[in-house]
Amino acid sequence: MQFLLGVLCLSGALTLSPSLPWKRHASLMHGEMSQNHTHPSIAGYPNRCDDLGFDAITPDEQGVTHFFRDEFLWSGFHSPADLINKTWPHLPDHLDAALRMHHKNSPDHHDRMFFFKGNQVWQYRGNIPEGQFLIHDKFPGIPDNLGAAVECPKGDCAEDSVIFFKGDTVYQLDLSTNAVKEKTWPELHHCTASYRWLEKYYCFQGTNFTRFNPITGHVPDGYPKDARNYFMRCEGREHAHKNKSVDVSIYNRCSNRSFDEFNEDELGRMYAFRDGWYFRIDSNRDGWHPWRTNSSWPSLHGKIDAVFSWNSKMYFIQGPNLFIYKTEARYSLIQGYPKPVAEELGIPGTSVKATFICPQSSLLYVIMGNHLQSVNLEQTPKVLGNGFRIAHFHVDGAMCTTKGVYLFVGTKFYKYDSPDQLAAWESSPEPQSISKHFMSCPH
Ligand SMILES: *[C@@H]1O[C@H](CO)[C@@H](O)[C@H](O)[C@H]1NC(C)=O
Ligand SMILES: *[C@@H]1O[C@H](CO)[C@@H](O)[C@H](O)[C@H]1NC(C)=O
Ligand SMILES: *[C@@H]1O[C@H](CO)[C@@H](O)[C@H](O)[C@H]1NC(C)=O
Numbered sequence: 001m002q003f004l005l006g007v008l009c010l011s012g013a014l015t016l017s018p019s020l021p022w023k024r025h026a027s028l029m030h031g032e033m034s035q036n037h038t039h040p041s042i043a044g045y046p047n048r049c050d051d052l053g054f055d056a057i058t059p060d061e062q063g064v065t066h067f068f069r070d071e072f073l074w075s076g077f078h079s080p081a082d083l084i085n086k087t088w089p090h091l092p093d094h095l096d097a098a099l100r101m102h103h104k105n106s107p108d109h110h111d112r113m114f115f116f117k118g119n120q121v122w123q124y125r126g127n128i129p130e131g132q133f134l135i136h137d138k139f140p141g142i143p144d145n146l147g148a149a150v151e152c153p154k155g156d157c158a159e160d161s162v163i164f165f166k167g168d169t170v171y172q173l174d175l176s177t178n179a180v181k182e183k184t185w186p187e188l189h190h191c192t193a194s195y196r197w198l199e200k201y202y203c204f205q206g207t208n209f210t211r212f213n214p215i216t217g218h219v220p221d222g223y224p225k226d227a228r229n230y231f232m233r234c235e236g237r238e239h240a241h242k243n244k245s246v247d248v249s250i251y252n253r254c255s256n257r258s259f260d261e262f263n264e265d266e267l268g269r270m271y272a273f274r275d276g277w278y279f280r281i282d283s284n285r286d287g288w289h290p291w292r293t294n295s296s297w298p299s300l301h302g303k304i305d306a307v308f309s310w311n312s313k314m315y316f317i318q319g320p321n322l323f324i325y326k327t328e329a330r331y332s333l334i335q336g337y338p339k340p341v342a343e344e345l346g347i348p349g350t351s352v353k354a355t356f357i358c359p360q361s362s363l364l365y366v367i368m369g370n371h372l373q374s375v376n377l378e379q380t381p382k383v384l385g386n387g388f389r390i391a392h393f394h395v396d397g398a399m400c401t402t403k404g405v406y407l408f409v410g411t412k413f414y415k416y417d418s419p420d421q422l423a424a425w426e427s428s429p430e431p432q433s434i435s436k437h438f439m440s441c442p443h
């Protein structure tokens, strides 16, 4: 149900908004989707569908989102309330802010939970307390009595960071240098809770929420919205905008529809593309959501033929056109693009089925029909070399990571250790399920 609602919502006018997030467990299947239970509630415990909002919201290190209010918390998108201290012993009630920290360079802080109240901060690893500190000792430059806090990992922000909110002031803490930048973001007001879900950032005020860009504070049109229509299932509330004419198999990531392409960029962000939509694969512990390609890659709409990352840029081939995006915290289309693929890469764009390039290499492999040819991106002019035949008559997409070369065909993928192994094939490897191995589906 969660997913279906999400789909219905997304396909309407609300393409920039989050739809109802899908619950964490990848095993949610069609049977469950068709149920329509509302939030269970327990006598004496509050109901999250009332209009009181939340003190803090954060995912934990397993990707489960927790909503805090007073001495209660709701874990996940549809559980009843429970006491906070049943999950995090010794944690006080009435929190100011909470966050999961992403900071791989500091193993003692990476994937830890931090809870803020007054001038104190509590650190937990899973549910195990690791200490209680003064905020100004643990986070120098950050004030007491915060309104909200949210992690902003490298890839979303320029470096692993935390964004704190207090009143109308925003404090951006760069975890690698401990530098704090103070800002005011006039489009956001007094966040009482802030939350990152997948790649998107939200500021809550009561039950209203606003999506924002974590670098500029910019808010897209159409906000605030009421969280009860998106982040929880509340009786008598439903997404207002539906567009049932879009084929659900496109954004049901477990459907047997093929994907157009896969790619991993140099910051480790891995994506699956399908008919103008994409899924982010590497963030899957926090859940799944289909987003329109143009929400991350401006001006890119519809089905793509091929994609690869090279030299801090992401390249998309769509028919005769080549789009090049700078790969920074956000993707930006390089001025003057799209340009003709044939001129830029020396390959006939319209017959390209898939491309891949291995890490630390400048050799781009291009799949056309059952032929694989390569072009060295460092050479000018670019010339497509002689190629070889591969074991597959039709390939939808291809990707090379440190683990090997993946060819995607229909609902299956074939993994080769290297381009050399692909060139020397005698029999193709066992097909494996894309939805099971990449999309966390049961099959
Ligand atoms: C949805 O809920 C209503 C009211 O509780 C119930 O009558 C109906 O059978 C439910 N539908 C499904 C598909 O569970
Ligand atoms: C947990 O919190 C409740 C409500 O604040 C409180 O009554 C109870 O004593 C707490 N339990 C423990 C073990 O701290
Ligand atoms: C929520 O947003 C609506 C407008 O969409 C506004 O009228 C209302 O005052 C807001 N509530 C809060 C608590 O900010």
Ligand SMILES: *[C@@H]1O[C@H](CO)[C@@H](O)[C@H](O)[C@H]1NC(C)=O
Pocket (backbone or CB within 6 Å): 011, 012, 013, 243, 244, 245, 246
């Ligand atoms: C619904 O989706 C179809 C296909 O994408 C589109 O042509 C149509 O304009 C959409 N309708 C609305 C009301 O958004």
Ligand SMILES: *[C@@H]1O[C@H](CO)[C@@H](O)[C@H](O)[C@H]1NC(C)=O
Pocket (backbone or CB within 6 Å): 256, 257
């Ligand atoms: C995909 O699944 C649908 C429904 O489960 C089925 O009707 C259809 O034949 C399947 N298509 C392929 C190509 O397997």
Ligand SMILES: *[C@@H]1O[C@H](CO)[C@@H](O)[C@H](O)[C@H]1NC(C)=O
Pocket (backbone or CB within 6 Å): 015, 292, 294, 295, 298, 299, 301
């Ligand atoms: C993406 O494209 C859709 C239509 O395909 C449009 O409604 C939406 O505003 C676009 N989003 C962005 C961020 O440009």
